[in-house]
Amino acid sequence: MNPINIIFRRELAAYFSTPLAVVFIVIYLMLTGVFTFYLGNFFERGQADLQSFFAFHPWLYLFLVPAIAMRIWAEERKSGTIELLLTLPITMGQAVIGKFLAAWAFVAIALAGTFPIWITVNVLGDPDNGIIIAAYLGSLLMAGAYLAVGVGVSAATKSQVIAFIISLLLCFIFTLAGFPLVLDAFSSWLPGGVVDALASMSFLTHFQSLQKGVIDLRDVIFFIAFIGAWLYACALIVDARKAD
């Protein structure tokens, strides 16, 4: 069996070995419901689609994904098991990818738990299910991007609280990177090229068309490249700080 697969299975099982997994999934599902029906005006809109459901995903992930990601490496370093893991015959890349995929699969399970809303909208009307499937895929991709940030930050500290707060901050910047709220904070002191690059990494912008069911290859490539870059950084951070 491939080491990535072995690590993936251990990590995923670890989520469900504590009440954390259930608590997280319940909170996630409750909040999606609240946002969709109260803030998104699901019924009042009178449209047979899930726009009001997907529109809030970036904001949910912003808080919930760093909470999943914070323990991934921080706990490993704090408890010393990192020394055990990294002296077993595996590569750093296998460890980083295995752990990331397990967390991503966990988010996917939580996301899959929202299926009743999909059934609801099909009962109430006649939505375009192709759009909904595309939006689900887009949402999962975006969750992966949030997760990749969180995993990288988790590797830099032993404290899960610090990991949570810093990844929350970074995720907030990436969520709104294309908007004045974030750009104004950087445009005065960073060179224009860097600000433009930051603006182009806005999750919200890249998710915009995906949630409407438009699978633009550029958005997909953006999220995949973003995940890859952060995982690479994560491997470097783990390597540099594992023994501190």
Added chain:
Amino acid sequence: MIEVESLTKDFGLRRAVDKLSFTVKPGEVLGFLGPNGAGKSTTMKMITGFLTPTSGTARINGHDIQTAPVAAKREFGYLPEGAPGYADMRVMDFLEFAADLRQLQGDYRQQRLQQVVADVHLEGVLGQKIDTLSKGFRRRVGLAQAILHDPKVLILDEPTDGLDPNQKHEVRRLINSMAEDKIIIISTHILEEVDAICSRAMIIAQGKLLADDTPANLAARAESGRLDDFFRDITAGGLS
């Protein structure tokens, strides 16, 4: 064979390990002795590839830990300091996880799992989560994980720390029983342990090798003929 070549590690300005070189041959049980902070654990962390040396390297059965880490890591079993284990895993799941990452398969996997569980007496706790175990049991789980794939090289960082006298005796007996054809490196600051199991002892202080001989010969160097007197003579205050 383990070949350590001028292994050096700096932490900032402090030199934790200073150009350590030695080789260990099969059949040898090498005891790393030294006061706390002498560089014993740091040296083991570098040999096992957890820490990257500032300079120098180590080869395990011909595999360089820096250039061929995965091949080198297959050769040894390692018990890290403090015997860490995944707190939320049950003992058996943890051992199976290690067995999988060691690529043990089929009947051999089952046979080895049963063997190590019997060797370190884990029968009663297989279903327990690791964070509910006592210190002694945790150390035994770490030991089980290290010997699981019947490695040719065993590197054990304070294997008997926190064990009661009976457990210490058991672990020493286990190490003795494996000593014949393996390379075993243990670190300890319990000098009686060196007498009991080591065929060779290295005394390290402030990252430097101070003495390297059989325990009996080292003991003979002290006026009293006792190993602990010799240890004190050469490590106390760093005066000699």
